[in-house]
Amino acid sequence: MDRRTLIKGAIASAATLSSAAALASAPPASKLKAIRRAVDADFDRSLTRIKDWMRLPTVAAEKLNVEQGADYMAKLATEAGFTRVRKVATGGNPAVFGVLDAGAKRTIGLYFMYDVKQYDEPGWSSPPLEPVMFDHPMGRALRGRGACNHKGPEGTFLAAIHAFRAAGVPLPVNLVLLAEGEEEIGSPNLRNALKDAEVLAELQRADAVFMPTPMQGLKGEVAISLGAKGMIECELIASGERWDRGAVQDIHSGMKAAVDSPVWRLIEALSTLVKDGGNTPAIDGWFEHYRPLTDRQRVMLAKLNGTSTDAEVKASLGVKKWIDDLPLAEAMERMTSEPTVNIEGLVAGYTGPGGKTILPTRATAKLDFRIVPDMKAADCVAKLRAHLAKRGFSDIEIKVSGNYDPTETSETSGLVLAQQAFLDRRGLEHTITPRIAGSYPGYIYTGEPLRKPFNQFGLGMGGKAHAPDEFYLIESNNPKVAGLREATMGHVEFLYMLASIA
Amino acid sequence: MDRRTLIKGAIASAATLSSAAALASAPPASKLKAIRRAVDADFDRSLTRIKDWMRLPTVAAEKLNVEQGADYMAKLATEAGFTRVRKVATGGNPAVFGVLDAGAKRTIGLYFMYDVKQYDEPGWSSPPLEPVMFDHPMGRALRGRGACNHKGPEGTFLAAIHAFRAAGVPLPVNLVLLAEGEEEIGSPNLRNALKDAEVLAELQRADAVFMPTPMQGLKGEVAISLGAKGMIECELIASGERWDRGAVQDIHSGMKAAVDSPVWRLIEALSTLVKDGGNTPAIDGWFEHYRPLTDRQRVMLAKLNGTSTDAEVKASLGVKKWIDDLPLAEAMERMTSEPTVNIEGLVAGYTGPGGKTILPTRATAKLDFRIVPDMKAADCVAKLRAHLAKRGFSDIEIKVSGNYDPTETSETSGLVLAQQAFLDRRGLEHTITPRIAGSYPGYIYTGEPLRKPFNQFGLGMGGKAHAPDEFYLIESNNPKVAGLREATMGHVEFLYMLASIA
Missing domain, CATH: 3.30.70.360 (Alpha-Beta Plaits)
Structure with missing residues (x-):
């Protein structure tokens, strides 16, 4: 997956006013403070957890480290406090399941992947399986296969759960984890995990599902995506x-x-x-x-355009000309619709x-x-x-x-409202994109039988997924753009928002 | 090159009566006897010479062992008695030139290649660069890259010259050698060797040029080729x-x-x-x-067909069906004409x-x-x-x-008449094929400025050029099909035939 790259630059955020914030309760300040202390204290361990994970690449196309990768995912889940953690047979690489029952009213599903893209492409500045910190224009970043797709962002979410526990604060929502090991080959067997009665039952309890993902653009803006x-x-x-x-x-x-x-x-x-x-x-x-774009979707796209120039978008994507020399707006419409x-x-x-x-x-x-x-x-x-x-x-x-199948989530779902509320509270500009040009297996959650709201969400920034020098921002030099600590706190706060309106 | 494979099986020989034999003087029996003794005495050395050469593969597509291969070719020529041996700049891999002046009336050009095809393909029964003898249905054969394409056959010709010298018998013709190192990439620079005044002058003296090549089919028959x-x-x-x-x-x-x-x-x-x-x-x-086939060429093709069944030809070539399910005769016509x-x-x-x-x-x-x-x-x-x-x-x-360019040689040239005379004398069936489906750079010799008769010729058998388990027959269990010794003697006798009618 390379969703960020697909929309980065192409879609700069325009501030939109939202009433969602009004729906959500503010997270309790004292608890946030305690959790923040735990996040800071655990920083080294959180970064090391991500790096160690990156050193064990599971590559589905090559059947590389399949069982080892699943076992490692299970270990990470167990260490983070998930229970009933186990591998689930899918007919392909096993999925990994676990629950974290906080005794909360609401339950949130998590979609993880433990596989990564092949790392054979030339052009890496350092060995792809040896994670290193380097100077990036945005701050200090971690480089290596899996840095942003998707071990860095998933490790960030795990850091948030670790911090709740370290601070002695109960989670505001229950969690259900389903991690797969075949995302990079098109998730051919993920739906088979739903044939497992326990997995299905626990996910049916969820109010929404999301995948932790660094969503921020260069100025901190976030384009919430409703589908793929x-x-x-x-x-x-x-x-x-x-x-x-x-x-x-x-x-x-x-x-x-x-x-x-x-x-x-x-x-x-x-x-x-x-x-x-x-x-x-x-x-x-x-x-x-x-199905052609709806009027509402066209309105969303129109809002997205105009904040970046055609030249900027082309440069950021490494593209010289759009198909048929289309203007940017039409190229972006094709990205969404075709x-x-x-x-x-x-x-x-x-x-x-x-x-x-x-x-x-x-x-x-x-x-x-x-x-x-x-x-x-x-x-x-x-x-x-x-x-x-x-x-x-x-x-x-x-x-x-x-x-x-394609996936779609309503912009009026609790999930999306909570995301808008969270971003409003943070003072971060956000827009809604009706559909990204890439793909992810959201239909597992948005389709039958679950029919849950699903998308990707999180603060932070990464890039070059599927390419040499894949990276994930760890220390940001822009206060609007989250590094590892702020992205971790972002998940903490977002879970509180979900608890109140998901 | 894989000319043998292309015509093997597809074209079984029909005996043709030729008056060519009548034109040629018989080789002197006592000299032949002395040379034969030398061939037998030198057998081990001749086989070792081929094997040692095969261990140094020059692969033009990979620029592998270019200078080493040219130097080795020069060494082989010098050892065989060629003089004025030197590398000739072509703009690509160097050619190797040499002359062997026997004070004879006629001069024959030799076209050699010192490069071989890549040996990366899977399926070899033994390492392609480690020549080994093995049991073949036709006798004992040498296996490895270059065995039949073209170090085995060229080594056979060198063995013939060594035998003349060992027997103290002067060569019946003078020789001019031009060897190239880029045959397998389409001889892009061979013609540049003719810009060398000495090379051009010596080749202009030649009455004909040929490339030593094992031409025999399963029953010993030979299909003389007039072009490519x-x-x-x-x-x-x-x-x-x-x-x-x-x-x-x-x-x-x-x-x-x-x-x-x-x-x-x-x-x-x-x-x-x-x-x-x-x-x-x-x-x-x-x-x-x-230019469509001439009536005479169609007659030649008609003679070639009918001695093997369609099924035999398909099996020998690894082909299931011809284009458009053509009958064999039309498929062979396409091979020649299209x-x-x-x-x-x-x-x-x-x-x-x-x-x-x-x-x-x-x-x-x-x-x-x-x-x-x-x-x-x-x-x-x-x-x-x-x-x-x-x-x-x-x-x-x-x-x-x-x-x-394509290459063509007249069936009434001295070269082809000598070949027919030689085969008649040996009692070997032979046919004439107007053109093979493969290619070789014969136009260097048949085209401007040389305009010499040129083709490939020799006794013996090899196969699987460009494929795993390439082989060259060393000891034949069929008296009609030449092994290394008989193929060497074949060149000896053929040189006498050329001396009288080339």
Whole structure:
């Protein structure tokens, strides 16, 4: 996930007046003070907890450190005070479950991930598995794989719970934790955790669910997100073996004169999936359940635009031109509204330096499809399959590694109202974005059977998720932007807000 | 090169009556006897020479062992009796030149290569750089990279020259050697060796040029080849950098909604290069200089067909079906007559296991184009460039790593007559194939300014060039098929035939 990057810069906050603050009780000042002392006292331990966790990367795509990562997640939960902590079988990497019963009236669900993105990309300034502090324009930051996606932010939340206990203050809400180890491959098995009766029952008790996430922009502003696109991640594989044409193994390329090529076949099939140079899906029926933006969503987007210049946004995202040279507002509207067909990677035949005169027997395209309400992942996979079959490409294997539906949460839910109240109280500018361009498996919570409000929330700042030099801000030189201590206190206060209005 | 594989099985020999034998003088029997004794006495040394050479792989695509490989080639030539041996600058890997002046009337050019194909492919039964003898259905064979392509066959020819000297018998022809170190990347610089006045002058003296190559099929038959397709090997690279669209580095794939993809761009460009599922070039003007097979060439092809069944040919080549389910004869005609556009490899974005949600900034297709007379490589590169430019793809980089023209030699040349005479004398069945489906840089010799007859020739058998378990037959269990000793004697006798009719 790289939600921050997707909206950072693109969406600067415009102050919005909200009546939400009026709904919430102020957190008790004396308790906050005691907790703050505990947060400060525990700072080193909290930072070390994050660093130690980063040294154990669970990479789902590579089946790396799966059980170790789940056990480590369980250990962290237990140490933070969760009970009934256990691994939950999902058919894939295990989920980790736990509850923290504070005897409170309200219950809040937490969505964590214990896996991280691969760390093989070149360009790291220091080894990705050796977390180090460095000077960042915003202060002192922690660098390494998982720093902001998502061990730093999750470790920040754990620090908050530790601080409650250290201060002898009961939590204002009960907590239910569900952590998964396959977020980075599209959460293919997370929903299976809900087949566990205890997990389902405890989550059904929750009033809302959120994922601790550093949401602040350069000036401290926060863009509350109401949803995300759904995603299907898959490989399309053309092979002589399944096609029953071409060669059974790589053969000399001179044979092309009389032998079919699975590589050309894959390219032909791929070409049918898009139009407009790859910018518009062309899969049969793809837009059947596409729901255009509502007027209210357009109003939200309009509020978001205009605070950053086109050049600023492009520079922050590393982009030269928008599709069709669109103006910023239309580019951002596409980010919110449009389904995409993206090629993450191509692999066929000889991939080393120079050439090698072979006719390959196999070609693979790694694709991700982003979908918007009311498109459903399962339906889209079926449409993709039918589209290829109709064109005679049934031999092309569709290997789905992850898929989930879009997610949406109402702006009038207690969760979002509590977030606005919290930000108002802090004096932080905030806006609402109807949907981010990225994806996360929020539908697990917002969809059937739970139907809970869900989004991501937290103070703090991080960046370069999925990229070299991923970082998480630890000591901020801007009082509006939270470092580790302030972000931890942010969760403390936010839990009080949730207790009163979630 | 993998010429043997390309025609093996596909083309079984039909005995043809030739009057060529009548033109040639028989080699002097007493001299042959003395040379044969030397060949037998030197067997171990000849085999060791090949093995030692194989342990030093020069891989042009990886710039591996370039100078060492050239020096080794020079050492081998000097040891065999060549004089004026030296490396010749070509702008790429150096060529190696030498002459062996026997005071003979006729001069024969030799084309060698000292580079080998990459040896990274999986599936080797033993380490590719550790030559070992093993039991092959045809006898005892040598396995390792370079065994048949081309160090084994070239070492066999060197063994023949060593044997002449050991026996105290003068060579019946003078020799001019030109060896290159970039054959496997399409000989991009070989023609530059002809800019060297001494090289050009010596080669101009030659009556014909050939490359020692094991040409025998399972029953000992030989298909004499009159030519080969030309080839262009290149990469097509689409990148955000050159396009000035898309992202300047890999970015989160959610951005696809508003950012162009160089991967889709490459696929779109590639799609314009072919039709019929990749089986017919569709590049503007590609067939302008295409010359269809002549009646005489069709007669040759007709003679070649019918001795192997379709199933036998398919099994030997690892192919399930021909293009359009053609019958064997038409498939073989395509092999001979049709230009091809082949994708050797695709590389874009994330290529590891599973997926990674990025929008890549760069995509590369590795292509090879085979061309037939009277198409010229330089003209075809220009046509490819114009084709892409006309469709707005000028930003797609065309990185040509090798290219050469088709090559043709007359069936009435002294070279081919001598080959027929030699095979007749040996009682070996032989046929003539107008053109192989593969390529080799014969145009260096058959084209301007030399215009010499050129092809590949030799007894013996090898296989799996460019593939795991490449081998070269050393001890044959079929008296019709030459092992190392007989193939060496084959060159001895063939040189006598050349002396009388080349």
